Amino acid sequence: MAMRFLFSSGSGDSAVYFGLLVMRVAFGGAMFLGHGMGKLSGLITNWSGMTSKFPAVVVNSQVSAVGAVAAESLFALLLVLGVATRFSALVLAFTMGVAAFVVHAGDPLFLGPGVTASKEPALIYMFAFVVLAITGGGRYALDSRLR
Numbered sequence: 001m002a003m004r005f006l007f008s009s010g011s012g013d014s015a016v017y018f019g020l021l022v023m024r025v026a027f028g029g030a031m032f033l034g035h036g037m038g039k040l041s042g043l044i045t046n047w048s049g050m051t052s053k054f055p056a057v058v059v060n061s062q063v064s065a066v067g068a069v070a071a072e073s074l075f076a077l078l079l080v081l082g083v084a085t086r087f088s089a090l091v092l093a094f095t096m097g098v099a100a101f102v103v104h105a106g107d108p109l110f111l112g113p114g115v116t117a118s119k120e121p122a123l124i125y126m127f128a129f130v131v132l133a134i135t136g137g138g139r140y141a142l143d144s145r146l147r
Contacts, residue, residue, distance in 0.1 A: 013139070017140055019138075020132070020136075020137060020138035021138060021140040023131070023132060024079050024082060024085070024132060024137055027079070028076045028079035028080035028088075028092075029076070029080050030125075031072055031076040031079075032072065035076075036069070036072035036074075039068060039069045039072055040072075043066070043069050051064075051066075053065075055102050057098050064098075067095070068095055068098075070091075071092050071094075071095040072092075075088040075092055076088075076092065079092065079129075079132065079137075081141070082137035082138070082141020082142045082143050083146070084143070085132060085137035085141050085143050086132070086136055089129045089130070089133035090129075092125070093130045093133055096123070096125045096126035097122075099122035100122035100123050101119070103122075104122060107119055
């Protein structure tokens with residue numbers, strides 16, 4: 001039984017849905033706790049200092065800051081719950097793409113000895129969110145209950 005599980009393709013519905021749940025909670029939760037809460041707190045306590053750090057990508061830096069905070073807090077929580085999963089994941093994937101290719105444009109691709117910033121973390125998040133945008137949240141997402 002254990003050997004069959006370890007060497008199976010993992011395409012059984014229960015395993016896939018559980019994997020999507022783990023992915024949503026892990027990446028959405030890490031995004032919220034590691035990035036969203038800090039940015040949200042910074043935006044509330046120091047609006048001008050916080051917004052001046054954001055690049056004006058498609059819009060001005062104030063709108064970019066609010067968008068990043070919304071993505072990394074609100075949409076990360078929606079992803080954890082599995083509400084509007086595909087849309088939330090797309091918003092987060094876009095935000096991480098901006099982080100990787102605009103904010104960290106001059107940084108190396110990978111973290112390593114002596115490297116304090118790189119594109120790697122943003123790309124890992126981005127690809128996880130792309131997968132969730134493609135697959136949706138699965139059976140254990142609130143989306144499946146709301147349909």
